[in-house]
Amino acid sequence: MIATEAFAPLIRKLRRLTDLAEADCHAIRSLPFSIMSYAPRGYIVREDEAVGYCRGLVDGFACRHKVVADGGRQIVAIHIPGDFVDLQHLYLNTADHNVVSLTPTTLVCIAVAPLRELVRQRPNIARALWRDTLIDASISREWIANIGRRSACERVAHLLCELIARCEAAGLVSPDGLKFPLTQQEIADATGLTPVYVNRMLRCLRDADLIVQRHGSFRILDWQRVRDFAGFNTRYLHQGV
Amino acid sequence: MIATEAFAPLIRKLRRLTDLAEADCHAIRSLPFSIMSYAPRGYIVREDEAVGYCRGLVDGFACRHKVVADGGRQIVAIHIPGDFVDLQHLYLNTADHNVVSLTPTTLVCIAVAPLRELVRQRPNIARALWRDTLIDASISREWIANIGRRSACERVAHLLCELIARCEAAGLVSPDGLKFPLTQQEIADATGLTPVYVNRMLRCLRDADLIVQRHGSFRILDWQRVRDFAGFNTRYLHQGV
DNA sequence: CGTAGGTTTGACTGATCTCAAGTTTGGTGG
DNA sequence: CCACCAAACTTGAGATCAGTCAAACCTACG
Numbered sequence A, B: 001m002i003a004t005e006a007f008a009p010l011i012r013k014l015r016r017l018t019d020l021a022e023a024d025c026h027a028i029r030s031l032p033f034s035i036m037s038y039a040p041r042g043y044i045v046r047e048d049e050a051v052g053y054c055r056g057l058v059d060g061f062a063c064r065h066k067v068v069a070d071g072g073r074q075i076v077a078i079h080i081p082g083d084f085v086d087l088q089h090l091y092l093n094t095a096d097h098n099v100v101s102l103t104p105t106t107l108v109c110i111a112v113a114p115l116r117e118l119v120r121q122r123p124n125i126a127r128a129l130w131r132d133t134l135i136d137a138s139i140s141r142e143w144i145a146n147i148g149r150r151s152a153c154e155r156v157a158h159l160l161c162e163l164i165a166r167c168e169a170a171g172l173v174s175p176d177g178l179k180f181p182l183t184q185q186e187i188a189d190a191t192g193l194t195p196v197y198v199n200r201m202l203r204c205l206r207d208a209d210l211i212v213q214r215h216g217s218f219r220i221l222d223w224q225r226v227r228d229f230a231g232f233n234t235r236y237l238h239q240g241v
Numbered sequence C: 001c002g003t004a005g006g007t008t009t010g011a012c013t014g015a016t017c018t019c020a021a022g023t024t025t026g027g028t029g030g
Numbered sequence D: 001c002c003a004c005c006a007a008a009c010t011t012g013a014g015a016t017c018a019g020t021c022a023a024a025c026c027t028a029c030g
Helices: A003-017 A022-029 A112-121 A123-149 A152-169 A184-191 A195-207 A223-230 B003-017 B022-029 B112-121 B123-149 B152-169 B184-191 B195-207 B223-230
Strands: A034-038 A043-045 A053-059 A062-067 A073-079 A098-101 A105-111 A211-214 A217-220 B034-038 B043-045 B053-059 B062-067 B073-079 B098-101 B105-111 B211-214 B217-220
Touching: A003 A022, A003 A053, A003 A105, A003 A123, A022 A112, A022 A123, A053 A112, A062 A184, A062 B123, A073 A123, A073 A184, A073 B123, A105 A112, A112 A123, A112 B123, A123 A152, A123 B062, A123 B073, A123 B112, A123 B123, A152 A184, A152 A195, A152 A217, A152 A223, A184 A195, A195 A211, B003 B022, B003 B053, B003 B105, B003 B123, B022 B112, B022 B123, B053 B112, B062 B184, B073 B123, B073 B184, B105 B112, B112 B123, B123 B152, B152 B184, B152 B195, B152 B217, B152 B223, B184 B195, B195 B211
Parallel strands: none
Antiparallel strands: A034 A105, A043 A098, A053 A105, A062 A073, A062 A098, A211 A217, B034 B105, B043 B098, B053 B105, B062 B073, B062 B098, B211 B217
16 A cells, blocks of 8 residues: 555545645655554453554554453543554653454554654644644543543434544445444443443334434434433544644 | 752653663753742633643642533543643644643643754653653543443543552552542542432442442552452553663 | 344343432531 | 531432443344
8 A cells, every 4th residue: 555545544534634845745745654454352452562653544444442340341532543552652651551353453653762753853743743632631631531421312413423524524324324343342332331222222213213224334313412412512632623 | 849859750751761871861850931920720721722732730630631521521631740731732733622720730841942942952852741641541542431331430530540550650548548639529520420320430439349438538448359340451651661 | 043232022120320318518608 | 605507418318310231123234
């Protein structure tokens, strides 16, 4: 895969976050990189591992998760093409959580050293990447509020709202809804619920005519109503510049 | 208040996170700043507000919180002296959550423009601050796992472990335990529980001889046992360099 | 056509919340 | 030093939300 292709989704996202000159984009494309592919449920990073790369998602979906003492799994973030899955390794050298592919994925892998050098040379890129990590953190905070303070049904609806809003911003939503292959188990792991209960909550959202599901794709029927129901507001995604 | 004093806690923390030359510290101390004081429960930042400063906590405790539709409040982070309470405003211009003092607090307030300039001039400072934001994000992820996947009692214990570990690293723990004036209401808001249930969980921790409470100070009797019980591991705090 | 993984449903259990009433604590003014 | 007050803490009883277990049912795919 050539650099233009490999970096395209990342650059597209960064340009949405800040002004990036063509020279900056060129500098990114000139980074040494490698391409990695994973089958679904492949471990991209394991907790406690020393990591000397940062990886960006070119294609497919991935998530970060933590495993607690009793074996329960909590997904702490979900990533779509254009997201970095572990930009934190730019300045943290051991992983504090796992990163796993949800679907077949392709990633660009950049070594930390040249990325640090790039960031030093080009303040605009530093700002773009830093901003990206800050938005990631903002999303984490919203997840804390979602899991801590909303009812099961609202939680599920909020997660779907967020994923659809992010996919839309990234230009990934087809007219017939979001093709997002999340199992109910994964929704449960992301919302702090059990799969059985997620199933009931999805039915409840369907019964209320808030969403439509068909073979792995969700569609929101009336944004305004779903947003109100879930208490969703795009503010925390900081999508504008 | 003079610069040396105002910046001391922040610099102490940053030096724990990375190597910082004396020249770097001096550059920080040369930043234009102002000092702000708040009574307990004073709003330092309000959600949706445009913010052109970053503030660091010199003295006292503060938290960040979000309010959900039904009026419920979720604390998404707790800050101790030496922490920045809103470093995200370096590159995000509107607040996505509130910041509130828990006790009487003193903050250093630095305008974004000179801070960006400093970060551009001094890569070591950029690294230190960036690392700080990354650790903040790591803590948020652990909170997601804590609230999403641990039982009420473990959650409370985990929160106490984290606060004690962080205060210890910052040199704030006196021999007779942590003087940390959190009300049960605040513990509830931070763990996604209700105050009544937090009360019962604290009793349960006391009955199990895991903690001792007296007038607003907590003490952990047997670290090993409490850590095991709460599933607490300092890894996510990235306290080493 | 068989299999595996994912989904759906029902009945039951248990953790956490709610409401409501005390009780303790710390601070303040007389 | 005491009386008082507000805020925080404590406890009990009952309600509810979400979890557990177990079985049946799809659906995609080899």
